[in-house]
Amino acid sequence: MTLLPVRARYNVVIKCYLIYAKEEGILLINEQDRLWVNGVISKITDKLDWVSEKSRHKIPYTTVDGTHDDRSKENPSGDDADGICWWTNGFWGGMMWLMHHETGQEKYKEIAAYSEEQLDRCFEQFYGLHHDVGFMWLPTSVASYKVTGNPESRKRALLAANLLAGRFNLAGGFIRAWNDLKEGDTRGWAIIDCMLNIPLLYWASEETGDPRFKQIAMKHADTSMDAFVRPDGSVHHIVEFDPFAGGVVKTYGGQGYAEGSSWTRGQTWALYGFMMSYIHTGKQEYLDTAKRVAHYFIANIPADGVIPVDFRQPAVPKLEDDTAAAIAACGLIEIAKAVGEHEKDLYVNAALKLLKTLDHSRSDWTKNRDGILQNGTGAYHSATHHFEIIYGDYYFIEAIFKLKGNDLYLW
Numbered sequence: 001m002t003l004l005p006v007r008a009r010y011n012v013v014i015k016c017y018l019i020y021a022k023e024e025g026i027l028l029i030n031e032q033d034r035l036w037v038n039g040v041i042s043k044i045t046d047k048l049d050w051v052s053e054k055s056r057h058k059i060p061y062t063t064v065d066g067t068h069d070d071r072s073k074e075n076p077s078g079d080d081a082d083g084i085c086w087w088t089n090g091f092w093g094g095m096m097w098l099m100h101h102e103t104g105q106e107k108y109k110e111i112a113a114y115s116e117e118q119l120d121r122c123f124e125q126f127y128g129l130h131h132d133v134g135f136m137w138l139p140t141s142v143a144s145y146k147v148t149g150n151p152e153s154r155k156r157a158l159l160a161a162n163l164l165a166g167r168f169n170l171a172g173g174f175i176r177a178w179n180d181l182k183e184g185d186t187r188g189w190a191i192i193d194c195m196l197n198i199p200l201l202y203w204a205s206e207e208t209g210d211p212r213f214k215q216i217a218m219k220h221a222d223t224s225m226d227a228f229v230r231p232d233g234s235v236h237h238i239v240e241f242d243p244f245a246g247g248v249v250k251t252y253g254g255q256g257y258a259e260g261s262s263w264t265r266g267q268t269w270a271l272y273g274f275m276m277s278y279i280h281t282g283k284q285e286y287l288d289t290a291k292r293v294a295h296y297f298i299a300n301i302p303a304d305g306v307i308p309v310d311f312r313q314p315a316v317p318k319l320e321d322d323t324a325a326a327i328a329a330c331g332l333i334e335i336a337k338a339v340g341e342h343e344k345d346l347y348v349n350a351a352l353k354l355l356k357t358l359d360h361s362r363s364d365w366t367k368n369r370d371g372i373l374q375n376g377t378g379a380y381h382s383a384t385h386h387f388e389i390i391y392g393d394y395y396f397i398e399a400i401f402k403l404k405g406n407d408l409y410l411w
């Protein structure tokens, strides 16, 4: 065996440590912040311990009088898309996998498995499904397969990936978002949220060795960089392409305030989504785009750290969306881990500000309510605002575990 000179050996050790630190998600934060993270983790584990038992046989989206609803049973509008095929139905299972990873407790694995099995009805119903199959099967089946190697989970995840790939429009180079809506023809519609669905395609290529899934994901990401991201780093929610000839037809404000505005959750789907595309592909433009969106986002965080529904909404009413803060924090932490020491503080400090605001003033840690974050908002023009939404809690927990260095990497 040839021994390297001492300095070279030292460099190898340092390099290995840095690679280990990146792969294991260890982000060095100061002692005071580390103590705060540990405190939040103990509040999360206390709360999820009893909430998981109470909601063991549910798939919650929100709460009614503080108690989780159940999308696996109720079908509020008579439409499959609002019932078992509701796009958020993967987050409860995902939360259970995060908790299993953190605590090692079997009960979380059992609840996640139950939730994943319920989703099989969606494959049978089919019509309620659209591009959000990534949100549904990444945190459930892909997570299960990664943790347990269950071949049934692998099959479900590949089926979902094939459904997503089948929505690709070759003329426009985009993945079609929704199915026909009552209000109009959506054949040419793509939405920025899809940036968090396409990791399912990256996973499918990584798992099978078949490059088609990744090629579709990257084409969609490239189209999104061109068509959704504005020069100032803000993003459109919806872009309509000509589904026959390609090319942008029109943009829409979607769930934000208006056309040309800046729906905050949409900004975060872009921020975290481009970052995940960079992690899966190494393509530098995706990291540059994630950073550009992040810089715009950070510049717009209000002094009190409370994220509005839209950065360009009127000052009154002061509508908030705490889910956007949680998703942004996840993306910012991933950017911090990818950039050098000299750059990371900008992103870590912004993430800490968002998460501390959520912990200190927007969370319920009591036994009175099943949800943690209290001020989620689906869309600016919805009839109701400021309620518990399952993906707010999911991404808040994911972000806190990322800070600890114990993320499960579900995207």
Ligand code: GLY
Pocket: 087, 193, 255, 265, 378
């Ligand atoms: N993906 C839809 C939303 O963020 O509300």
